Amino acid sequence: MNPGIRERLVLTAVGWIAAGLIFFPVFWMVLTSFKTEVEAVQTPPSLFFTPTLENYAAVRERADYVHFATNSVVISLGATLLALVVAVPAAYAMAFFPGKRTKDLLLWMLSTKMMPAVGVLIPVYLLFRDFGAIDSRWGLIVVYTLMNLPIVIWMLYTFFKEVPKDILEAGRMDGARPRQEVWLLLMPLSLPGIASTALLSIILCWNEAFWSLNLTTSAAAPLTTFIASFSAPEGLFWAKLSAASTVAIAPILVFGWMSQRQLVRGLTFGAVK
Amino acid sequence: MATLQLKGVRKSYGALEVIKGVDLSIDDREFCVFVGPSGCGKSTLLRMIAGLEEITSGDLVIDGQRVNDVPPADRGLAMVFQSYALYPHMSVADNMAFSLRLAGVPKDERRAKVVEAARILHLDKLLDRKPRELSGGQRQRVAIGRAIVRKPRVFLFDEPLSNLDAALRVQMRIELARLHEELAATMIYVTHDQVEAMTLADKIVVLQGGIVEQAGSPLELYHHPRNLFVAGFIGSPKMNFLPAVVAAAQAGGASVRLAGGATVEVPVAPGRVRPGDSVTLGVRPEHLRPAESGEIAGEVMVVERLGGETYLYTRLADGEMIVIQADGEIPTRVHERIAVRLDPATCHLFDEAGLAVERARRHPLADIRRAETQRAG
Numbered sequence: 001m002n003p004g005i006r007e008r009l010v011l012t013a014v015g016w017i018a019a020g021l022i023f024f025p026v027f028w029m030v031l032t033s034f035k036t037e038v039e040a041v042q043t044p045p046s047l048f049f050t051p052t053l054e055n056y057a058a059v060r061e062r063a064d065y066v067h068f069a070t071n072s073v074v075i076s077l078g079a080t081l082l083a084l085v086v087a088v089p090a091a092y093a094m095a096f097f098p099g100k101r102t103k104d105l106l107l108w109m110l111s112t113k114m115m116p117a118v119g120v121l122i123p124v125y126l127l128f129r130d131f132g133a134i135d136s137r138w139g140l141i142v143v144y145t146l147m148n149l150p151i152v153i154w155m156l157y158t159f160f161k162e163v164p165k166d167i168l169e170a171g172r173m174d175g176a177r178p179r180q181e182v183w184l185l186l187m188p189l190s191l192p193g194i195a196s197t198a199l200l201s202i203i204l205c206w207n208e209a210f211w212s213l214n215l216t217t218s219a220a221a222p223l224t225t226f227i228a229s230f231s232a233p234e235g236l237f238w239a240k241l242s243a244a245s246t247v248a249i250a251p252i253l254v255f256g257w258m259s260q261r262q263l264v265r266g267l268t269f270g271a272v273k
Numbered sequence: 274m275a276t277l278q279l280k281g282v283r284k285s286y287g288a289l290e291v292i293k294g295v296d297l298s299i300d301d302r303e304f305c306v307f308v309g310p311s312g313c314g315k316s317t318l319l320r321m322i323a324g325l326e327e328i329t330s331g332d333l334v335i336d337g338q339r340v341n342d343v344p345p346a347d348r349g350l351a352m353v354f355q356s357y358a359l360y361p362h363m364s365v366a367d368n369m370a371f372s373l374r375l376a377g378v379p380k381d382e383r384r385a386k387v388v389e390a391a392r393i394l395h396l397d398k399l400l401d402r403k404p405r406e407l408s409g410g411q412r413q414r415v416a417i418g419r420a421i422v423r424k425p426r427v428f429l430f431d432e433p434l435s436n437l438d439a440a441l442r443v444q445m446r447i448e449l450a451r452l453h454e455e456l457a458a459t460m461i462y463v464t465h466d467q468v469e470a471m472t473l474a475d476k477i478v479v480l481q482g483g484i485v486e487q488a489g490s491p492l493e494l495y496h497h498p499r500n501l502f503v504a505g506f507i508g509s510p511k512m513n514f515l516p517a518v519v520a521a522a523q524a525g526g527a528s529v530r531l532a533g534g535a536t537v538e539v540p541v542a543p544g545r546v547r548p549g550d551s552v553t554l555g556v557r558p559e560h561l562r563p564a565e566s567g568e569i570a571g572e573v574m575v576v577e578r579l580g581g582e583t584y585l586y587t588r589l590a591d592g593e594m595i596v597i598q599a600d601g602e603i604p605t606r607v608h609e610r611i612a613v614r615l616d617p618a619t620c621h622l623f624d625e626a627g628l629a630v631e632r633a634r635r636h637p638l639a640d641i642r643r644a645e646t647q648r649a650g
Contacts, residue, residue: 166358
C-alpha cells in the first residue's frame with residue numbers, strides 16, 4: 001500500500017476514535033435519560049429498551065427549568081459582554097501600541113489560567129460575602145468575566161494583529177480619535193474574530209460549574225447548579241440526572257452546532273497562518 | 274499657503290538614533306521629494322511630519338506654528354500610504370468622505386466634495402464600489418481622493434507608486450505632476466526611485482543614515498552633487514569614479530593624473546586641492562563617448578543594448594570598471610578594446626574625504642525651479 005494513503009488512513013482512524021471517545025459520554029447520557037431508573041443502573045447496560053419520557057416529566061415537576069435557563073442566558077451573555085468591553089480596548093492597545101513588556105503581560109495573564117480555581121475559593125467567597133454578592137447574577141457575571149478575560153484578550157489580540165496598521169493610521173490622519181478608530185474601523189474589520197471570541201466565551205460561561213455551585217444557591221443559580229441538584233443526598237438518580245443534563249446542555253449544543261464554522265475558524269486562527 | 278520647517282529634528286528608538294538632526298525648509302506649493310536607500314530614515318521622517326511617530330527632539334513648524342504635540346488630524350495634513358490603506362468595509366465614496374464624516378460635515382456637503390474629488394481623479398463611476406473590486410491604479414486614486422477631499426495644507430506621499438506595475442507607475446507619475454499643478458498644494462513625497470524624484474521634485478532631499486546628504490533642485494543635485502554619495506545616487510547608470518592624484522593646481526582648475534597615466538585638467542574652484550592630494554574623478558556614463566583615442570582605454574566586458582542607447586561596461590587597464598553610455602547604433606562588441614575621451618567640463622572632483630570640490634562654473638539650469646525649466650523647454 002502507498003505510504004501516503006496508509007498514513008491518511010491511520011490519521012482518519014485516530015480522528016474517529018478521538019471523536020467517538022468525546023461523543024460517547026454525551027450519547028450515553030442522552031440514552032440514559034430515556035431509560036427507567038432500574039434500567040439505568042443495570043449491568044450489563046442495555047442498548048435496546050422501551051424509551052420513556054418519565055424522567056423528563058419528573059425533572060420538570062421538581063424544578064423550574066426556565067428559571068435556571070434564564071439565569072444561564074443572562075449570566076453567559078452578561079459576562080461575555082462585560083469581558084468584551086474590557087478586552088477590546090486592552091487588546092487594541094496591546095496589538096497596536098505594544099510596550100517592552102506586552103508579550104510578558106500576555107503570557108502572565110494566560111498563566112493565571114493555570115492556577116486551580118479552588119486556590120482562590122476562600123478569598124473570593126469572603127469577598128462575595130462582604131459585598132453581598134452571594135447568589136446574585138451580577139456576582140457571577142463578574143467572576144465569569146475575570147475567569148474568561150485572559151483567553152478573550154488573547155483571542156482578540158491575535159485577531160487585531162491581522163488588521164493592517166496602515167488602515168488605523170489612515171483613520172488617525174483622517175481625524176479619528178482612538179474610540180472612533182476602534183468602533184468605526186477596527187471592530188468592523190475584525191467582526192468575524194470578535195464573533196468567534198464571543199461564542200467561545202458564552203460556551204465557557206454556560207458550562208462553568210465550579211463557581212456557580214459554590215457561589216449560588218437558587219435565586220441566581222444557572223443550569224449547572226440545576227444539574228447538580230439531581231445528585232441528591234439520598235442517592236444518585238442516574239436517569240433523572242441524565243434527563244436534567246440533557247435539557248441543560250441542549251441549548252448550547254444547538255447554539256454551538258449553528259455557529260460551528262465561526263468557532264473552528266476562531267480557535268484555529270493564528271495557529272495555521 | 275503652507276510652509277514647513279524642520280529644525281534639528283531627531284528620532285531615537287531607545288539607544289538607537291535613526292534621524293540624526295535634520296534641518297529643512299519646504300516652501301509653499303513646493304513638491305519636495307525625500308529619496309535615499311532603504312533604511313535611510315525617509316519614511317520615518319515623513320511619519321514624524323504626519324504625527325504618526327513622535328519627534329524625540331527638535332521642532333516641526335507648519336505655517337509658523339510649532340506642531341510637535343498637535344495630533345495628526347489637526348496638523349492639516351493628508352497622507353497617501355504605500356499600501357493605499359483604504360477602509361475595506363466602506364464604499365469608495367465612504368472612504369473619501371470618512372474624514373468629513375468625523376469632522377461632522379453635513380451629508381449633502383460631503384457628497385458634493387466627494388463628487389468634486391472623484392471628477393478630478395476620474396473616479397465618478399466607481400463611487401459605490403468596495404476597494405476589493407478595484408484595480409491597483411484605481412485604489413491608488415481613491416487613496417489620493419481621500420487626501421484631496423480634506424483640502425489639506427500639505428500632502429504627504431509614502432512611496433505611493435511602488436505597488437504599481439511599470440506602465441501604470443509612469444501614468445500615475447504624470448497624473449501626480451498634473452495634480453500638483455491643479456491643486457497648487459505643498460507636497461512631500463517619499464520614494465527610493467530616483468526617476469520619480471528627478472521628474473516630480475522641485476526640491477530633492479537625499480537622505481542617508483538619518484542625515485540629509487544634500488537638498489536642492491534635481492538639476493543642482495545632478496550637476497553639483499555635494500559628495501560621493503549624492504553623486505552616485507542621483508543619475509542612472511551611476512557616475513563612474515576613478516582614483517587620481519593632483520598633479521598641479523592653477524587658477525583655472527586642477528590637473529589630475531589618472532591611474533592609467535593620462536592627465537585631465539578639471540575646471541574647479543581654486544584653493545581646495547594641492548598637488549599630491551589623492552582625489553576621486555567622477556564622470557557620468559552619458560558624458561563619455563567612445564573615440565579613436567582618448568585619456569582612458571579598456572576592454573568592453575558587457576554590452577547592454579536598450580535600442581536608443583547602449584551601455585558599454587568597460588574594464589580599464591588597472592582593473593577599474595566604468596560604464597559608457599554610447600549611441601544605440603554603435604557596432605562595438607564584447608572584448609573589443611575601446612578608448613574614451615573625457616570632456617573636462619563634465620568631470621567632477623572629490624577630495625579624500627569624499628566631499629566635492631566646487632566646480633568652476635555653475636550649471637545654468639541648476640538653480641531654476643522645475644516648473645520654470647519645463648516652461649523654458
